[in-house]
Amino acid sequence: MAASRNQAPDRHRRALLRGRLRRTPLLRPPWALEESRFASACTACNACVEACPQRVLVAGEGGLPEFDPGRGECTFCGDCARACGEHAFASIDEAPWSLRAQVGEACLAGRGIVCSSCRDACGESAIAFPPTRAVPMPRIESDRCTGCGACVPACPTTAISLAAMTAEVLLEA
Ligand code: SF4
Ligand code: SF4
Ligand code: SF4
Numbered sequence: 255m256a257a258s259r260n261q262a263p264d265r266h267r268r269a270l271l272r273g274r275l276r277r278t279p280l281l282r283p284p285w286a287l288e289e290s291r292f293a294s295a296c297t298a299c300n301a302c303v304e305a306c307p308q309r310v311l312v313a314g315e316g317g318l319p320e321f322d323p324g325r326g327e328c329t330f331c332g333d334c335a336r337a338c339g340e341h342a343f344a345s346i347d348e349a350p351w352s353l354r355a356q357v358g359e360a361c362l363a364g365r366g367i368v369c370s371s372c373r374d375a376c377g378e379s380a381i382a383f384p385p386t387r388a389v390p391m392p393r394i395e396s397d398r399c400t401g402c403g404a405c406v407p408a409c410p411t412t413a414i415s416l417a418a419m420t421a422e423v424l425l426e427a
Pocket of ligand 2: 295297299302319340341
């Protein structure tokens with residue numbers, strides 16, 4: 255019994271390491287207020303989801319909007335924030351979020367396979383391939399990355415995800 259109880263977590267961990275599964279953090283639309291304030295203000299009306307010309311917002315748990323970078327890129331047009339009548343968004347004059355791309359262990363370059371799909375998709379030139387090894391690894395330049403998500407669906411092994419950076423990391427970038 256004990257062995258079978260332990261097998262599932264082991265399988266899950268191995269799948270995570272191989273990149274087949276990813277723990278996806280909850281990603282709200284750009285300019286969304288801090289999570290507790292957003293959840294209090296949002297009525298799940300979906301006006302922001304419907305306003306998004308890129309179709310990258312979806313109704314998530316409880317009907318609350320989420321950004322799904324697997325669908326494509328946020329262009330920071332601000333239409334979602336302007337569509338909200340419930341003050342669930344900050345001013346679009348502020349930075350939209352602290353999201354930045356990060357490269358996981360499923361990256362092909364880490365296995366010695368040449369790939370630059372993420373760099374090709376990035377309109378901000380925020381992905382560098384420093385020639386420090388025979389098959390260069392991608393490196394996210396946090397000071398250039400906007401967290402737009404264009405590189406996420408471009409990666410053939412779903413090795414790229416978005417994560418909120420701390421204020422300290424953003425200051426260092
Ligand atoms: S800023 Fe524009 S593209 Fe980005 S999520 Fe909002 S509506 Fe969509
Ligand atoms: S428009 Fe505002 S209230 Fe409606 S789902 Fe979007 S964030 Fe929530
Ligand atoms: S999230 Fe956008 S800006 Fe950042 S590396 Fe990916 S494509 Fe480039």
